[in-house]
Amino acid sequence: MSSAATSNTQTPSFDVWNASLGAAASAIGSHEFPDALAAALRLLSPFQMMNGFLYSPDGNAFDLYNERIVAKRSVIVDRYLAGAFVLDPFYDAVRNDSSERMIVMRDLAPDDFAETEYFRLHYATTEIVDEIGFVLKLESNFVGVLSLSRTGIAPLFSDEDLKRLRAAAPVVCALGERHWFHVPSLSLNSKTASPASKIEHPLLTKRELEIVTLILKGHSTLSLASVLSLSPNTVKVHRRQVYAKLNISSQAELFRLFLA
Structure with missing residues (x-):
């Protein structure tokens, strides 16, 4: 994700x-x-898509607001909710700390995020080029993220765009929390939801599963080494062992094995 262009807004x-x-x-x-809120936000910065997901305290994901998505729903919504959400930098961000009112994808994404299968399937397929999210604190410790995305040939959000959106975040989140605080049918969905998706495999050790998870999220060897306090050579050894145990040779195969 390259640097932002200058905004004319x-x-x-x-x-x-x-x-x-x-x-x-x-x-x-x-x-x-949602349309009224989107109209207000477009006064601050143009965007092509507004949608949202909801995360439960136990790590599940639910649909918050995706009513406008029709043609690409199987990619943007269904595949995401089926398990791909565990690789989303926004998911990690709000699970670790939901105190931020606005989060920016390019500030959160690992260094090799654009090289991942998740990026190829979710971002490249849907032509999302930049994304920001407003964090909503809802009932029963659920957290929502209402995202604004630029797609296609649109430029990235500029520094000026981000400054205006961040300044508006407190009121945007207050309005969003008031509207979505009691998410319709959430109690029913929570009871029928499958267990939260996890990266796990009986052949792999705990350390190897950590390596797999970080690879799938888009961390390079150097980033993996920094996150896990290991040497780059040790990371490479673990990676080779994982691929050998699973009889695979690429990240695409790794993705299909865990999150197809």
């Missing part, structure tokens, strides 16, 4: 911004709320 006037926030606040609890 201007900060909206105080009266226009207040009017847009008022429209969003008035729509809380109705189907019109």
